[in-house]
Amino acid sequence: MSAEEVVNGMESLGVQEKQEEDDDHVDPWSVTSKNDAGIDYDKLIKRFGSSKLDDEILARFEKVTGKPCHRFLRRGIFFSHRDLHTILTLREQGKPFFLYTGRGPSSGSMHLGHLVPFIITKWIQETFDVPLVIQLTDDEKSLWKDLKVEETMKLARENAKDIIALGFDVRKTFVFSNLDFMGRCPEMYQNIIRIQRCVTFNQVKGIFGFGDSDVIGKIGFPAAQAVPCMSSTFPFIFGKKNIHCLIPCAIDQDPYFRMTRDVAPRVGFPKPALLHSTFFPALQGAKSKMSASDPNSAIFLTDTPKQIKTKINKHAFSGGRDTVEEHRTLGGDTNVDVPYQLLKFFLDDDEELERVRVAYSTGQMLSGEIKKKAVETLQPIVEEHQKQRKLVTDEVLNEFMSLRKLEFS
């Protein structure tokens, strides 16, 4: 079978083309929608060929884990998956799997939206008691942004500290940056070559929209994001075991894993399973996602309580009405209201969230009041994060990044 032929009938085929006719644009480098309510996620599931995270699979999830689902799952913030049933079956059979997620360190300060995949990953890790590998793609950021290798490596370490501050267990979690890890574990590059010899330029053109004037580093990079799906990339953790991988990530990362799933059978590892999240909205509204490169669009993990208050009051797109009278009569629109969306992501208490939703959409609660609620919900979260972040010293980070066995059954 030639490398060209492998494309036929594969998940990655034709997805890029379909995108161009759509109101929504979703790829690993940009996410935009022409609609106020943001991306049409049901349409995205169809276009990407993934499966809806529906009530049935959530019920099975709760049955297998014996505990209620995380709010991100309950509230549709994670909304799509690939092969999650396989992972649940593995657990039922007492067979192992591992978790993989990551981050592209393009700026030193992370924002709230960056935490979403890590929050769910931590919860899944605790729920299933499984090992986790976290990749920082400093190589990617050096290729895509105008950032020097030394700069992105520094950003990777800074970002890793923010991630670790969420409370990951060092006995079960391995954190690595590509530009560092590549030079400490030969299996990483060997697996990259195993992937790169199976994927043509035509294929990455179709999957990622690369063109002839793209630098060759970009063209080869998708393999670097693919290889952590192979347990053989981490022999110090998994020995010679060839085990399944589950990746929680925002859905814009799906193209990498469509490609990975396409080559998996040829290279000889199980197709990774995926859990896809929606995007964390920009303060300006769901037409774009929160972005570190626009400071007014984002609540950073380094923001002071005052900055959080000012940003939400000043910049958070409101679903409220033009006048108090109108608002009292018609109610606010929670679908586009950013303070409400922030609460949906970060207010853990379902009953309280429902009270807010009813009050706001019936007009009892005003714009200023829901903003205040969002501010009061986020301030202590960010404050606590900053407290934890201070405890993540270079020594702690080095421990997470050291090559070692992890605990898993």
Add this chain to the structure above:
Amino acid sequence: MSAEEVVNGMESLGVQEKQEEDDDHVDPWSVTSKNDAGIDYDKLIKRFGSSKLDDEILARFEKVTGKPCHRFLRRGIFFSHRDLHTILTLREQGKPFFLYTGRGPSSGSMHLGHLVPFIITKWIQETFDVPLVIQLTDDEKSLWKDLKVEETMKLARENAKDIIALGFDVRKTFVFSNLDFMGRCPEMYQNIIRIQRCVTFNQVKGIFGFGDSDVIGKIGFPAAQAVPCMSSTFPFIFGKKNIHCLIPCAIDQDPYFRMTRDVAPRVGFPKPALLHSTFFPALQGAKSKMSASDPNSAIFLTDTPKQIKTKINKHAFSGGRDTVEEHRTLGGDTNVDVPYQLLKFFLDDDEELERVRVAYSTGQMLSGEIKKKAVETLQPIVEEHQKQRKLVTDEVLNEFMSLRKLEFS
């Protein structure tokens, strides 16, 4: 400056296009000529934009080194260069440089032609007393040939033993394979990204003739052959020194180093200097080069004295005439006679070679006799090689491949 603009006025520009109109085809993966006497090397110098290794620079070479040039230089076997004057000037000024050469390990048994760059490299190393790095591109062979990663890594070690058997000094020589070294030295991948972010697909298309159906590993690979030109790839040898590099290689490897020289100023390292050799002819004649994939075209380093004799007698293309009478009158043609070419590469004694040349080209010496001379010259060389090869144990190889300081002034 964009990555596209960098191409303007660069050495690599337009060389590939010019090739297509020519009788000679020379790229890193195939070398063929339509002419019996083989490649027109003067034309190649013009096309590649390199400089002729003329009497003037050879005289300077002898003056700077204080010793006569190696037979490969005296006899035009190395015939072209880039910036050799810079290297000689560095030596005159007492400034350091290092040597870099390599091999693509596509088969376990190397042939005589494979030794050519290593023989001159060893001589230059001894003459200048400089450190040497030898790269085995097992990653390349896994991408181009249908060879698994594990297989090419094994071939790399076997080939390295043959190279070391030439008598390299372990105190001054570092041998590495990409698939192994990449995982032991973070600077290797970091430098690859530094190169890959400066070179577009358009550029490698122009330089190497890559196309859309090539696998992405091929497209990114040229950076892996470029980075050993940067002394910063080997911090354990060179520390933080940013020193010049001289590469002895067959001229088919020049495209890699044209690209490297083009990006060097942007990445911040000196352009590597080059010494280019002609091709070692196939036994069937100079229209193609000796190739390990056609056993009858090559004299292998594992051949017995009897095999060498049989191969030369049976397969070596003769420049002799059809009948003895004709030969006695007209003489043999040393330009196309393979036994004579073999002597030109491997018979060290200039006077004896000249005697053979005169005798053969005047008809005194017959085809069978010059073949006998070639057999008798090569048999002891190959036999001695096999004796030395046995002494290169895995332990010896591991020493050459271990990351350590080298001796140099």
